[in-house]
Amino acid sequence: MRYRKLAGWLGAWLAGASMAVDATPVHYLVFEMDPAGQVSPVHYARVEMQATADAILAAQSPRAGRRDATLGYRLLQHGQDLGVHTIALPRVRGEFARDPGHDGNIEAARVDDAAPRAFVLRIPVDAADVVEFDNGAGSQSYVLADLAARAATLRLASVPRLPTPQAPNAGASGNRFDVLVLGDGYTAAQQSNFASDAAAMGDAYFGITPHLEYESFVNWTPVFTASAQSGADHPPYQAACNSSSCCSDPDAQDDPRAGQFVNTAFDATFCYGQTHRLLVVDYAKAFAAAASHPEWDEIVVIVNDPVYGGSGGTMSVASMHPSAGELVLHEMGHSFTDLAD
Structure with a gap:
């Protein structure tokens, strides 16, 4: 049943993809929305995409049947209202099954949504000059030319544009499903470790049905980002913990790296929402780095850490535990096709 659903997603996606066209200049915008609904820009890049303006806007709309929260936004051009669009705001998925050290039953952890939610808007330059949000925090309008002018002052302006190698046997993004691997x-x-790990994750992902049958329609593109230190943060166990500096999950007592905090590109950390296995990154930073390959449809982040952990929803995150291949399959099931366990 799940394979049929996944195959249906892939088939519908490819059927709706546009054919390659001339490059379209695009405003690539990363925003964060706080729990009160306040939307703030944190990164801007001007990019080019191989799709029509209409196709770019349509591709950002939530896929039918998904259960994600959504955010409405309005585009204006020369004062003319061009209508309301919507974008999905997936929550972090904390569901686990058959992972090491557990009994095989599905476990679902309630994840606190108090953290800001990051999202990306890709707005063709000629399609609009203002984006407006009205979602409970009052109307917020941003002039796109102004955001471009002050791009260097935004919080994540320092996230570098990365060289993006072409995926082996890559097809045109307009009619491929693009998976960006950070x-x-x-x-x-x-x-070189990252390159081999990313290749191994690709082999695992395309090693089962229905991914195997659709491999030629997927661009699996690894993009390297250097971190100052190796690994991820491992908050130490503290029974009454209610902050990100410690972990109240009893499983943290068995973490061989408990108490390790490191400086990495995307701030990977275990014990998100006080669930030790829930490994997340700073999504806004990852989205900003992904501007180097703006055609992406899904993002996978592999974390150079041997302790078991992962998450899905906003994007797929997996540690390099020996079960890493299964982790990527599992988390992509959450992020791409909205599957439960």
Whole structure:
């Protein structure tokens, strides 16, 4: 049943994809929305995408049947209202099954949504000059030319544009499903480790039905980002913990790296929402780095850490535990097709 659903998603996606066209200049915008609904820009890049303006806007609309929260936004051009669009705001998925050290039953952890939610808007330059949000925090309008002018002052302006190698046997993004693979906790000296890990994750992902049958329609593109240090943060166990500096989950007592905090590109950390296995990254930073390959449809972040952990929803995150291949399959099931366990 799940394979049929996944195959249906892939088939519908490819059927709706546009054919390659001339490059379209696009405003690539990363926003964060706080729990009160206040939307703030944190990164801007001007990019080019191989799709029509209409196709770019349509591709951002939530896919039918998904259960994600959504955010409405309005586009204006020369004062003319161009109508309301919507974008999905997936929550972090904390569901686990058959992972090491547990009994095989599905476990679902309630994840606190108090953290800001990050999202990306890709707005063709000629399609609009203002984006407006009205979602309970009052109307907020941003002039796109103004955001471009002050791009260097935004919080994540320092996130670098990365060289993006073409995926092996890549097809045109307009009629391919583009998976961008980022790495966290890999130092500059470990770039070859990232390359081999990303390739291994691709082999695992395309090693089962229905991914195997659709592999030629997927661009699996690894993009290296150097971190200052290896690994991820491992908050130490503290029974009454209610902050990100410690972990109240009893499983943290068995973490061989408990108490380790490291400086990485995307701030990967275990014990999100006080669930030790829930490994997340700073989504806004990852989205900003992804501007280097703006055609992405889904993002996978592999974390250079041997302790079991992962998450899905906003994007797929997986540690390099020996079960890493299964982790990527599992989390992509959450993020891409909205599957439960």
